[in-house]
Amino acid sequence: MAGRFNPRTPTRTTVRGGHLHVPTPPTRPAHNTAARHYTPPGPLDLGLVLGPLRRGPADPTFRTTPDGSVWRASRTPDGPGTLRVALREGRAEAEAWGPGAEWLLAHLPGLLGDADAPEEFAPRHRLLAESARRRPGLRLTRTGLVLESLIPSILEQKVTADEAYRAWRLLVREYGEPAPGPAGDGMPERMYVMPDPRTWALIPSWEWHRAGVDAKRSSTILRAVRVARRLEEAAALPPQEAAARLHLVPGIGPWTSAETLQRAMGAPDLVTVGDLHLPGIIGYALAGDRTADDAAMLELLAPYAGQRHRATRLILLSGRTPPRRAPRMSPRDFGAL
Secondary structure, eight states: OTTOOOTTSSOSOEEETTEEEOOOOOOOOOOOOEEEEEOOSSOOOHHHHHGGGOOSTTOTTEEEOTTSOEEEEEEETTEEEEEEEEEETTEEEEEEESTTHHHHHHTHHHHTTTTOOGGGOOOOSHHHHHHHHHOTTOOOOOOSOSHHHHHHHHHTTTSOHHHHHHHHHHHHHHHSEEOSTTTTTTSSSOOEEOOOHHHHHTOOHHHHHHTTOOHHHHHHHHHHHHTHHHHHGGGGSOHHHHHHHHHTSTTOOHHHHHHHHHHHTOOTTOOOOSOSSHHHHHHHHHHSOTTOOHHHHHHHHGGGTTOHHHHHHHHHHHTOOOOOOSOOOOOOOGGGO
């Protein structure tokens, strides 16, 4: 927006020869298309596998199109890239654009759950057995990218989903960059790649405030991006070691690390603890106890050790949740304070 400081374009206007010059808005660079085909080892449902990567219906880094394709804009170790994936007769057909195209295609099998082992899950509850039977295409994604899941997870700390999605949308559109390739063509809005660590670090305090992000969450993000390289390396560690590394950053606890590593690593046993609603949902689904706390939830999930995250996903997908007793939390408007 005109007049707003942006680290990517620190001066909005300049004077040349006595005339006011307005810089041309950034456009998507032209890049050749790279492509790859991949045949998954079993049934695959793109919506179930990649759905957890979407941060709200207007996420500027994620789109679905009427032909069934899923589009993602990511910041890879090689730079920004756009990936389109579609299923055709049981085979995944992928195209990618941008400096990160080859990286995205190389990691396509992991993204589509190739490293996952759903056959190791043995449901002991009728609800889980029925949910698994109805969703044979559920596989746990592994992006291999920590920061792109960590930052939105931090934004989701102790606020409503709508608040967090709004903040992510505003910040990525304002400080990210247009996604390479044709992403956004024919879509209601252009897609964007999230900002790089340096740009996150240079976002002014008033812009966090405008996006509805309080000082605690913005400070946590600033601490995380200062050690971005070390955090990205966590994707190659065992899940518990990866979580321990994330916990070294003040403001990142078990809830945030689990939400991050479930996506970045496809970790099938990482359970989200510290959530306001999840223990009651698990308790109600498995034992009829809507008052369950974290300890009770973990006890109920103990028979599924090694696959507790998958069990949680299947419960959430079953739709069996306790009836609502209180109104939803009202989103807070930090920008109006």
